[in-house]
Amino acid sequence: MDISEQAVQTAQRLAQEAGLDAQIDLQAIDLSQHFPAGEFELVCALYFQSPYDDFPRIDILQQAARRIVPGGHLLIVTHASAPPWAKPDENMKHHVFPTADGDWQALALPEGQWQKLHVGITTRVAKGPEGQEAELQDNLIWARRV
């Protein structure tokens, strides 16, 4: 799910190329307006963040957590900082990146219902638009509903 039709079309194309489109239900949805029905064994929120932080991000992640079945997992990955090739502009200047601990506290998952498996920083090597490489930091929250 992503609010962007373009993001969903790209994902659709990649799924087709990988021969996985029959197994994937991709939806263009504004998650601040509607959260799909159902129960899930795994919810991944991958870089669900924006410099235009005017959407109820934590509320949406809490809704997602409530839909996870016992034994299921919640995985949240966020950018911990901007990559070195990002061009700072007026909008990014005052952007505050989330932290793993801050998000974990804000989520306030019900006591006793969740096992915290990992809350912290992780690193990965990524390629920028000119092919340049850099080690980037991500926040990682991984929890299991007991």
Ligand SMILES: C[S@@+](CC[C@H](N)C(=O)[O-])C[C@H]1O[C@@H](n2cnc3c(N)ncnc32)[C@H](O)[C@@H]1O
């Ligand atoms: C940093 S991008 C990450 C995109 C993708 N998940 C990835 O890992 O490459 C953040 C995404 O959040 C989406 N987004 C922002 N507000 C949203 C909302 N209210 N509902 C659903 N998606 C939203 C944006 O369209 C954008 O694609």
